[in-house]
Amino acid sequence: IYEKCLSLGIDITKDYIPVAPAAHYLCGGIKVNLNGESSINRLYAVGECSCTGLHGGNRLASNSLIEAVVYADAAAKHALSMLDRYEFNHEIPEWNAEGTVTNEEMVLITQSMKEVNQIMGAYVGIVRSDLRLKRAWVRLDMIYEETEDLFKRSKASRAICELRNMVNVGYLITRQAIERKESRGLHYTIDYPHAKK
Structure with missing residues (x-):
């Protein structure tokens, strides 16, 4: 751990290791059936991104080890049973x-990758607001236009494709968050707090 951090410019004998829970903006968003299938044909969702309901209404994500293992096994078995039906x-x-x-x-x-990470962490993280989401949308749009222009002029590379994917996923998450007018589980917005009982 020390050597890895040092390779990234972090000396853990002098500094803290920076940790940010930014990945939670995708937690529990994809509903699946008992096979781990989403509503999109042939697309499975397992683990943190899936919404299984095994832990009740407030536990949106499949982030318990047993749940992830059970659904991973079910999804793998189902996918293997379906392989012969598909043409490639x-x-x-x-x-x-x-x-x-x-x-070059x-x-x-x-x-741009750093900017997308910062935008998502700062504006579309665990606590959100309409103002933050709008700001994220505008900034993601600008990065999208720049990235598409660069993609059209450049040879395809892993890095440019990853950036395009990051921007598209950021768009999808931000759009979903803008449309949500409630707070549930990790998807908390200060503009629509939990309803009082």
Whole structure:
């Protein structure tokens, strides 16, 4: 742990290890059936992102070990039982990079990744508000436009594809949070606090 932190510029003999619960913005959002299947054909959701109901109405996510193991097993068995029913397209053409250039502006990608992380952590984290969500939406939109422009001019790379995925997931999470007009479990907004009983 010491060596890993040091490689990231963190000396744990002098500084704390920074920890942020930012991943909770995706906690428990995907409803699944007993096989771990979501409402999208052939898409399974298991673990922190899924909503199984095994722990009751207030426990949105599958973050208990037993629950994750049970659903992972059920999803794997179901997926294997369905494999023979699917046809696979083996005639996918090679990627055409004609008209693009090798991306030498890696700093643009890494900086945008940092910005998406900061936006999601600061504005779409555990405690939200309409103002924060709107600010996140506007900033994500700007990064989206910049990323698409860079993607169209660059050769496809793992980094640029990861950034595009991050921006799209950020959009989806933020849009869902904007549409939610209630607080439930981890999805807490100061504009719509828990109803008093």
